[in-house]
Amino acid sequence: MNMIEFKQVSKIYEDNTVALKNINLEIKKGEFLFLVGPSGSGKSTFIKLLIKEIEETEGSIFIAGRNICNLKSNRIPQLRRNIGCVFQDFKLLPNKTIFENVAFTLEVIGKPVYEIKIQVPQVLKLVGIFSKINSYPHQLSGGEQQRVSIARAFVNRPPILLADEPTGNLDPGTSEGIMKILSRINLIGTTVLMATHDRNIVNSMRRRVVELEEGEIIRDQKRGVYGD
Amino acid sequence: MVRPRYFFSETFISLRRNFFMGFTAITTVAITLFVVGFFTIIVYDIQGIISSVESEVELAVYLEDEISEELKDYIEKEVLSWEETDSVNYVSKDQALERFREQNEGSDILKEIEGNPLPASFEITLSSPEKIDQVALRFYDKDGNYIEGVNDVIYGKNYVNKLFSITAIVGTIALLIIIVLLLAAIVLIFNTIRLSIYARRKEIEVMKLVGATNWFVRVPFLFEGFFEGFVGSVISIILLYFVGNFLLIRGERVIVDTMRIKELAIVGSSGVVLYVYIGVAVLGGLIGILSSAIALRRYVKI
Ligand SMILES: Nc1ncnc2c1ncn2[C@@H]1O[C@H](COP(=O)(O)OP(=O)(O)OP(=O)(O)O)[C@@H](O)[C@H]1O
Ligand SMILES: [Mg+2]
Numbered sequence: 001m002n003m004i005e006f007k008q009v010s011k012i013y014e015d016n017t018v019a020l021k022n023i024n025l026e027i028k029k030g031e032f033l034f035l036v037g038p039s040g041s042g043k044s045t046f047i048k049l050l051i052k053e054i055e056e057t058e059g060s061i062f063i064a065g066r067n068i069c070n071l072k073s074n075r076i077p078q079l080r081r082n083i084g085c086v087f088q089d090f091k092l093l094p095n096k097t098i099f100e101n102v103a104f105t106l107e108v109i110g111k112p113v114y115e116i117k118i119q120v121p122q123v124l125k126l127v128g129i130f131s132k133i134n135s136y137p138h139q140l141s142g143g144e145q146q147r148v149s150i151a152r153a154f155v156n157r158p159p160i161l162l163a164d165e166p167t168g169n170l171d172p173g174t175s176e177g178i179m180k181i182l183s184r185i186n187l188i189g190t191t192v193l194m195a196t197h198d199r200n201i202v203n204s205m206r207r208r209v210v211e212l213e214e215g216e217i218i219r220d221q222k223r224g225v226y227g228d
Numbered sequence: 229m230v231r232p233r234y235f236f237s238e239t240f241i242s243l244r245r246n247f248f249m250g251f252t253a254i255t256t257v258a259i260t261l262f263v264v265g266f267f268t269i270i271v272y273d274i275q276g277i278i279s280s281v282e283s284e285v286e287l288a289v290y291l292e293d294e295i296s297e298e299l300k301d302y303i304e305k306e307v308l309s310w311e312e313t314d315s316v317n318y319v320s321k322d323q324a325l326e327r328f329r330e331q332n333e334g335s336d337i338l339k340e341i342e343g344n345p346l347p348a349s350f351e352i353t354l355s356s357p358e359k360i361d362q363v364a365l366r367f368y369d370k371d372g373n374y375i376e377g378v379n380d381v382i383y384g385k386n387y388v389n390k391l392f393s394i395t396a397i398v399g400t401i402a403l404l405i406i407i408v409l410l411l412a413a414i415v416l417i418f419n420t421i422r423l424s425i426y427a428r429r430k431e432i433e434v435m436k437l438v439g440a441t442n443w444f445v446r447v448p449f450l451f452e453g454f455f456e457g458f459v460g461s462v463i464s465i466i467l468l469y470f471v472g473n474f475l476l477i478r479g480e481r482v483i484v485d486t487m488r489i490k491e492l493a494i495v496g497s498s499g500v501v502l503y504v505y506i507g508v509a510v511l512g513g514l515i516g517i518l519s520s521a522i523a524l525r526r527y528v529k530i
Contacts, residue, residue, distance in 0.1 A: 053437060074441070081439035091434045095245040107234055108440045152438065 002062065003029040003160060003191040004050065009059035011045050011215075019045040021215040023059070027193065029159075032186045034202050035195040036226055037212035043195035044088055046212070047162045050193075051080050063160070081109055084153030088164040088195075090145045092137040092152075098124065099133045102152045109156060123155045124148075127181060142169035150178065154185060161185055163194040167201060175201060199226040239451040249424035250456055256420045257460025257512050258467070260413035265468045265504045267409055271402040272500040278395050285357040289367055290347040290380040293321070299377045300348075307352055312363050314355040321348045347379055414515055417460075421453055421519035422526075429527040442528050449520050457516020461508045468508070472501060 004027040011020040019042045027033055035043050048054045049061060052068065060069050068079060084105075092101050099120055106116045124130045127147040129140075137145055146169050153161060163182065167175035179201055186192045196202060202209060202225060209224030210217055219227065243250045289307075291300065300318075307316050319327070324346040332338060354360060360383055367374060367381045374381070425432075435445045 051437065077436070077439045077441045077444075080437060085437070087437075091437065093431055093434055095242065095428075095431065104435070104440075105438050107231075108435075108438065108444060110231065113233075 001029050001065070002026045003031070003064060004193070005062040007060045007062070009049065009061060010057050011042070011049060011054070012057045019215050020049075020056075020212075023215075023217060025210065025217065025220070027191060029191055030186070030189050032183070032192045032205075032207045033194070034205070034207055034209045034224070035193060035212065036197070036202060036209055039197075041212040042215040043212060044164055045215075047085070047164050047193070047195060050160075050162060051083050051085055052076055077108070081105075081156065082158050082160065084156070084158040084161045086146070086149045086153045086161075086163040086166045088168065090137075090149040092145055092148060094137055097134050097136055098129065098140070098148050101137065101148060102155050105152050105156050111156075119155060123151045127151045128177065143171070143174055146170065147178070150181065154181075157188075158190070160191045161193070163192070165196055165198075166194065167196065167198050172200065179205065202226040235447045235451060238448040239455065242448055242452060243455065246424065246428070249427065250452070253417070253420045253424060253453075253456040253516075254460040254463070257417050257457050257516065258463035260416050261461050261508045261512055262464035262467045264406065264409045264413050265464060265508045266471065267402075268406055268504050269468070269472060269501055271398075271406065275395070275399065275402075278398070285354065285360060286383070287352040287354070287360060287364060288382045289350040289352065289378055290382070291349060292377050292379050293347065295348075295377040303377060304350065307350060310363065310366075312354050312356050312359045314353045317351040319349045319351060321346060324348065417457070417515050418519040418522070421456065421516065422523040425449060425520065425523040425527060432524075432527050436528070445528055446521075446524050449524055450517055453520025454513050454517040457512040457514070457519075458509070460516070461512025464512070465505050465508055468501075468504065 004025075006023045006025040009020060009023040010018070012018050023046070035046060037043055045054070049056050050063070050068075052071070056069065060067050062068070063079070063083075071079060093104065096104065102120045102123060103116045106119065111119075121130060121133065124133055127150050129144055129147045129151065132140055132144060132148075137148070140148065146166060150163070150166055153163070161182070166182070167178050170178060175198065182192055182194065183205075206223045206225075209219065209221045209226070211219035211221075211227055289303075291303075304316055304318060307313055321344050325341075325344050328346060329338060352363070354363060364381050364383060367378050369375050432445055436442075
């Protein structure tokens with residue numbers, strides 16, 4: 001079953017930048033996929049389309065078999081609750097502590113307080129940032145904020161996890177730790193899509209690799225490598 | 229899915245963390261509504277003073293010393309029959325002297341008085357004070373002399389006329405100023421709250437990106453707006469109370485003394501102060517919550 005499907009999708013921004021051109025892609029449930037390509041090739045655009053942060057210009061996008069293009073605006077929150085997203089720029093709430101940032105995803109779906117109090121520390125331990133639970137985002141390093149962002153995306157166990165360069169600010173050791181977490185998340189059946197520049201990670205994981213260049217798919221390889 | 233606990237704690241946490249923004253909004257509400265309220269109270273008081281002056285407008289008709297009892301009675305009956313007349317009070321020569329003595333007690337003037345030089349008079353108050361000119365004219369014959377038995381007719385002609393036109397103009401101008409002040413207050417408060425929400429638009433965007441519904445994002449902001457508006461108005465009511473009690477009343481006492489007005493509508497007597505308090509409180513909460521709602525429409529779009 002296809003978890004995500006792009007059918008002839010194009011995205012042209014308001015200033016006429018063509019970010020994606022006629023993209024056709026199927027991602028199966030439980031798959032782990034790397035989206036690679038040089039800066040400006042359209043990776044973030046791809047991810048933003050999936051959570052409807054931006055609207056496609058042409059084509060249709062299906063998630064779990066449902067076309068999300070003509071989704072009513074009051075259905076969008078429901079869609080987003082089923083897709084965890086690690087943003088390239090983290091997007092943490094500056095006035096909330098790390099605990100509250102992660103808890104927010106759970107507050108939104110109406111989880112009871114006692115569950116939130118158990119689950120949030122758990123997931124913060126998983127990404128190794130538990131000691132900062134009462135700090136504010138601006139008191140954290142870039143890599144630490146990135147891990148909070150991962151924790152928030154994953155805390156409500158969504159069926160899909162999107163990660164836009166989740167190792168972008170991390171040293172090789174920490175990156176490896178993050179990849180272990182993502183692999184584990186993937187192992188329990190979560191579909192994971194990760195945009196990255198990190199050659200070593202892609203080469204060591206040997207998962208499906210889709211390469212973008214100037215908004216077009218130029219390679220789609222099972223058990224692939226970063227490329228030349 | 230209603231979650232009052234979350235929304236309340238969220239509102240107060242947010243107020244604490246965004247202290248400066250909240251403080252600015254509360255101060256703006258407090259100051260602007262204070263100005264509006266203060267001005268409204270003053271205007272109503274001034275109108276109160278003017279109308280108590282108006283009600284004191286009276287006509288004094290001095291009689292000849294030699295006037296016959298019949299003529300005197302005739303004039304009194306005649307005056308009483310006019311529909312403009314409210315009351316007629318006859319002051320005899322003796323009573324006039326008595327009054328004069330009381331008013332000038334201890335003064336040297338009393339020693340110089342021989343006999344009784346003061347005339348008897350009718351003191352006429354009118355039910356419609358603006359007709360005072362017409363009424364006064366009835367004590368003249370067609371040649372412009374006083375009618376028989378009347379020696380003099382006295383009323384503050386210019387003073388009274390001016391007062392009437394001033395009352396009308398002041399009323400209109402004051403109403404306009406109050407409306408303008410109110411509009412200015414609303415715009416100012418709206419802008420302050422709008423700016424504080426604008427400053428947090430990224431936050432709103434992120435909340436929505438992780439799956440919050442519009443209402444989930446909105447409710448704490450609406451509570452916050454209401455809270456700021458309400459607290460601001462309570463502060464302005466406290467200010468109005470103290471300023472009203474200490475400044476205004478003292479100021480009005482001075483007016484009372486200088487203008488020699490017997491019954492004066494002092495602050496609060498017209499009941500307007502209470503209405504101003506209620507108005508300010510309702511207005512504060514309402515402007516706060518509405519400003520938030522309007523500002524949010526702009527920034528909480530999908
Ligand atoms: N809001 C926008 N308005 C106009 N053009 C945009 C906008 N966002 C992105 N673009 C353009 O679209 C193209 C693709 O951008 P995108 O962010 O998807 O690249 P990317 O592959 O994620 O790059 P990076 O690796 O640097 O994150 C770029 O040319 C970029 O300049
Ligand atoms: Mg990007």
